[in-house]
Amino acid sequence: MTNSAASVCLIFDDPGLLENLETIPLDRIDEIGFGLIVINRSGEVTGYNASESKRSGLAVERVLGRNFFVDVGPCTNNYLVAQRFLDCDELDEQLDYVFTFRMAPTPVRLRMLARAGSPRQYLAVRSR
Amino acid sequence: MSGDAPPGRRDDAQELQDLRQFFYQCPVGLFEIDDDGLVYKVNPAAVAMLAPAIGSGDLAKLFPILDQLAPQMISVISQDRARMGPLAAGERILIPAEAHGVSSLEIRAVRVAAGRVMVVLLDVSAERRLAAEGDRLFVRKRRLMRRPLRPGTGPKQSPSGSGRPGTGCRRCRRSRLA
Numbered sequence: 001m002t003n004s005a006a007s008v009c010l011i012f013d014d015p016g017l018l019e020n021l022e023t024i025p026l027d028r029i030d031e032i033g034f035g036l037i038v039i040n041r042s043g044e045v046t047g048y049n050a051s052e053s054k055r056s057g058l059a060v061e062r063v064l065g066r067n068f069f070v071d072v073g074p075c076t077n078n079y080l081v082a083q084r085f086l087d088c089d090e091l092d093e094q095l096d097y098v099f100t101f102r103m104a105p106t107p108v109r110l111r112m113l114a115r116a117g118s119p120r121q122y123l124a125v126r127s128r
Numbered sequence: 129m130s131g132d133a134p135p136g137r138r139d140d141a142q143e144l145q146d147l148r149q150f151f152y153q154c155p156v157g158l159f160e161i162d163d164d165g166l167v168y169k170v171n172p173a174a175v176a177m178l179a180p181a182i183g184s185g186d187l188a189k190l191f192p193i194l195d196q197l198a199p200q201m202i203s204v205i206s207q208d209r210a211r212m213g214p215l216a217a218g219e220r221i222l223i224p225a226e227a228h229g230v231s232s233l234e235i236r237a238v239r240v241a242a243g244r245v246m247v248v249l250l251d252v253s254a255e256r257r258l259a260a261e262g263d264r265l266f267v268r269k270r271r272l273m274r275r276p277l278r279p280g281t282g283p284k285q286s287p288s289g290s291g292r293p294g295t296g297c298r299r300c301r302r303s304r305l306a
Binding site: 057058059062071072073074075076077078079080096097098099100102103104105107 | 145148149151152153155167168169170171172173174175176177179180182183184185186187188225
């Protein structure tokens, strides 16, 4: 990002979302209007934005560095989500899902994103 | 964090976060529902186990899911609403787990208070796989035992035909000795 002062305006359904996410530094993901979880290729959380933290009730510092599929969002630890990240080097898929924010069932739309060769993978979360 | 908690004792906010994390990471699926199946609480393990059946649904009510998987559980929960404690001993259900497989779940229901039912899901796929493997081994062993022996490969036949060389039943041996 050359223009660090510009606000981050990303749209969940934007076909170019992955390209845009790849250029955003992790210290600016709080400016994104939907939930965003950034994980590395081992599944460890490297970014957890304010929107997601507010909805889940989990403080960012409690989440960073932990395995997302095991410790943070075990509801996604199945073939529909976690396995997709394992199987696909490159990924851009959407899925209706149910999260358990604050122990209550919450219908969400997930967008799973990964670019071949990138160390980052993304799970974008929007209410539905 | 209030900071009013006595030393060595966690305050309420910390306890709530710890309890939430405990509930989040519990490997057993847990639901809290009312007598009509309305979901109040659910943990991630329950969602991960039932995700293929939930599809694009919202999980606001559990009964539409149970209707596909274990319809008799609905009547167990919704009838006799005064009954407390365990409502069902544990029923096995099969659910798609991956592209070409199924997982086996055990489902139980416990009424913890009037209008509050805990539904518990256990993944018993490993137990089912082990039982199936045991069955396969048993069938294989039985087939091997039934297979006729090739000449010269089995134990030497005794004259008495008992199968053990040089032995026979005691009565026959006694008559031979006489």
